[in-house]
Amino acid sequence: MTQNNEKQQEQQRVDFVIDEVNTQLKDTKEQLDIAFKERRKVESSYGDTAKVNTIEVDDQMETNAAIQQQKQLVALTVESESILENKENSLNLLKNTPYFGRIDIDEDGEKESLYIGTSSLIDDDGEFLVYDWRAPISSLYYNGTLGKASYQTPTGHLADVELLKKRQFKIENGLITKMFDTNETVGDEMLQDVLNENSDTHLKNIVASVQHQQNKIIRDTSSDVLVVQGVAGSGKTSAILQRIAYLLYHSRSEINADQIILFSPNHLFSHYISEVLPSLGEKNMRQVTLADFLMRRHEGFRIESLFDRFERDQNKFPEAAQTIRQFKESLALYEALQDYLKRTPSDTLAFNDLTLNGEVVISQDEILKIYQKTPQKLVLSERFRQTKNQLIALLKKRVVSHAESRDVEEQVENLSDADFHYYHENFVNHDETIDEERDILNYQLAKEDYQPLYDAIYNDLFIDNYQTYLQFLKQVNLPNVSKDTFEEMIRSVDQDIENHFLRVDDAIAILYLRDLLTGSGQNFAIKHLFVDEMQDYSPLFMAYIRHCFPKAKLTLLGDYKQNIFSSYDTENSTYDQIPNIFQNESKTYIELNTSYRCSKQITEFAKELLDKNDHIDSFSRQGPNPKRTF
Numbered sequence: 027m028t029q030n031n032e033k034q035q036e037q038q039r040v041d042f043v044i045d046e047v048n049t050q051l052k053d054t055k056e057q058l059d060i061a062f063k064e065r066r067k068v069e070s071s072y073g074d075t076a077k078v079n080t081i082e083v084d085d086q087m088e089t090n091a092a093i094q095q096q097k098q099l100v101a102l103t104v105e106s107e108s109i110l111e112n113k114e115n116s117l118n119l120l121k122n123t124p125y126f127g128r129i130d131i132d133e134d135g136e137k138e139s140l141y142i143g144t145s146s147l148i149d150d151d152g153e154f155l156v157y158d159w160r161a162p163i164s165s166l167y168y169n170g171t172l173g174k175a176s177y178q179t180p181t182g183h184l185a186d187v188e189l190l191k192k193r194q195f196k197i198e199n200g201l202i203t204k205m206f207d208t209n210e211t212v213g214d215e216m217l218q219d220v221l222n223e224n225s226d227t228h229l230k231n232i233v234a235s236v237q238h239q240q241n242k243i244i245r246d247t248s249s250d251v252l253v254v255q256g257v258a259g260s261g262k263t264s265a266i267l268q269r270i271a272y273l274l275y276h277s278r279s280e281i282n283a284d285q286i287i288l289f290s291p292n293h294l295f296s297h298y299i300s301e302v303l304p305s306l307g308e309k310n311m312r313q314v315t316l317a318d319f320l321m322r323r324h325e326g327f328r329i330e331s332l333f334d335r336f337e338r339d340q341n342k343f344p345e346a347a348q349t350i351r352q353f354k355e356s357l358a359l360y361e362a363l364q365d366y367l368k369r370t371p372s373d374t375l376a377f378n379d380l381t382l383n384g385e386v387v388i389s390q391d392e393i394l395k396i397y398q399k400t401p402q403k404l405v406l407s408e409r410f411r412q413t414k415n416q417l418i419a420l421l422k423k424r425v426v427s428h429a430e431s432r433d434v435e436e437q438v439e440n441l442s443d444a445d446f447h448y449y450h451e452n453f454v455n456h457d458e459t460i461d462e463e464r465d466i467l468n469y470q471l472a473k474e475d476y477q478p479l480y481d482a483i484y485n486d487l488f489i490d491n492y493q494t495y496l497q498f499l500k501q502v503n504l505p506n507v508s509k510d511t512f513e514e515m516i517r518s519v520d521q522d523i524e525n526h527f528l529r530v531d532d533a534i535a536i537l538y539l540r541d542l543l544t545g546s547g548q549n550f551a552i553k554h555l556f557v558d559e560m561q562d563y564s565p566l567f568m569a570y571i572r573h574c575f576p577k578a579k580l581t582l583l584g585d586y587k588q589n590i591f592s593s594y595d596t597e598n599s600t601y602d603q604i605p606n607i608f609q610n611e612s613k614t615y616i617e618l619n620t621s622y623r624c625s626k627q628i629t630e631f632a633k634e635l636l637d638k639n640d641h642i643d644s645f646s647r648q649g650p651n652p653k654r655t656f
């Protein structure tokens with residue numbers, strides 16, 4: 027068959043598939059309309075049910091059951107609406123570009139052509155007109171070269187096939203503009219074409235042209251820690267976004283986008299990548315910058331940004347300061363904190379007075395005494411839990427005496443009619459004497475006065491983590507750093523704390539200390555955590571992240587050649603410390619050495635400026651020679 031004929035035939039198939047997409051889109055819209063009306067109906071009758079007389083106990087029970095039933099109905103209609111919305115979304119994505127690849131396979135003598143796109147399309151007879159790029163069989167498109175190949179079936183076993191053809195399409199607005207047959211994983215021609223178009227301010231998905239190494243990143247589901255070292259422009263960020271889409275597809279029932287967090291370098295970056303997942307029919311994951319993460323946990327403090335720190339380092343960075351910084355970023359500090367808390371005498375722990383309107387309600391000394399009376403053999407967090415419970419009991423007693431104070435009596439006397447009515451309705455039964463009623467109101471108002479103190483106890487604010495950290499620093503002994511220099515650093519941290527300012531490493535260390543003391547700070551719900559530009563984060567941070575998200579699989583990406591923010595030489599770099607940080611976890615390392623961002627000429631030019639040992643391959647995209655202007 028001539029090329030032209032083949033293209034015509036392929037175009038006919040595209041037209042046919044788009045017709046099917048449009049039909050399904052129309053049906054889906056109609057169903058959505060019905061689902062929407064259904065929900066509105068259920069919601070409005072929900073209101074009527076709630077109005078039923080609730081005075082008689084029997085009626086009340088009946089009403090509760092009816093309300094529960096209505097709630098379930100609303101939940102069901104919302105759910106079916108959201109399924110339909112997702113379907114509509116996927117169909118809209120297929121409408122202009124139904125697929126980008128085709129593979130022909132021979133499986134046990136049965137020949138089949140499969141088309142691969144951003145999501146599956148199934149006709150009324152259950153026939154797959156398009157396979158989702160994440161479906162097990164689609165891995166053949168990314169992995170296999172022509173000839174013998176295999177893929178993992180949904181049941182987990184390997185199926186052998188003969189890969190007969192691999193074809194790549196560029197389809198725009200329903201028209202095939204380009205079509206290549208290739209023997210390679212994903213052919214150069216296709217990649218050239220995609221790369222030549224990359225000029226947007228937003229990152230694009232790379233679904234049609236994922237490269238072999240990138241595909242390993244995307245499809246890894248077994249490693250606890252997946253580490254990607256990739257040269258600039260090698261597609262690390264692109265690969266992790268595709269990976270998120272892949273993970274969401276394969277664990278739909280167990281993972282949702284909210285259980286995935288990406289640590290990103292800054293907010294601009296979040297904007298830059300914001301369109302990739304939606305273009306693959308998925309919701310964006312949660313994104314957080316290091317500064318956000320730390321600031322949220324150190325309320326009221328300003329945290330130094332990595333960039334500010336970089337600028338400060340440029341001005342003055344004597345050797346002793348560098349040694350201190352390296353210690354503060356290291357795993358050694360992480361371990362020293364654990365060790366300190368195991369052996370520390372309790373009087374070196376610092377507590378805060380619990381005060382209200384400038385008056386001490388429970389003093390630091392009282393708290394320390396309560397803490398010291400808890401059994402020493404218990405783990406710290408348990409001693410704190412017991413301290414907390416006793417503080418709450420003590421606060422209850424203080425509420426009782428506060429309730430008898432003149433101050434509260436006056437508050438009760440001055441209650442407005444509306445407030446008096448409110449308290450009466452909500453807290454007083456009808457069989458109490460006037461005196462009893464008065465005691466109840468006094469107690470209630472006293473309790474409300476002290477509510478901020480209850481909150482402070484619940485949130486562990488009675489522990490002074492900052493002073494405890496300074497105590498910890500005071501007993502650290504660093505070889506090669508004079509006592510005076512170290513004390514000078516402690517004074518400067520103290521001063522920073524006074525000014526409600528923290529440097530990044532102090533901020534992380536203090537959080538870890540707080541968590542160890544209180545047994546808090548861990549989030550077990552997060553399933554996947556991604557750290558982009560890993561080289562900018564310290565080993566201390568990596569260890570802390572593992573503590574915070576114990577159940578998350580980690581994907582760490584970076585390029586140690588792009589390290590501008592940390593104080594590390596290469597041997598102690600976060601990358602090199604990974605085996606020590608994640609000791610008993612399965613780790614996979616992947617390297618990406620081909621840079622796709624720039625033309626061959628630019629990459630070759632950059633290579634001349636770099637160390638001869640740096641391994642960067644340029645992808646053969648042509649462009650003009652760069653000119654030196656310096």
Ligand SMILES: Nc1ncnc2c1ncn2[C@@H]1O[C@H](COP(=O)(O)OP(=O)(O)OP(=O)(O)O)[C@@H](O)[C@H]1O
Nearest residue numbers: 220232235236237258259260261262263264622623
């Ligand atoms: N397989 C691919 N197909 C098409 N384009 C690709 C592919 N891989 C990477 N690119 C393109 O190369 C450019 C660089 O990719 P990306 O930003 O993901 O790299 P990076 O390794 O994260 O870079 P950096 O280290 O500088 O942050 C992007 O424009 C991306 O779209």
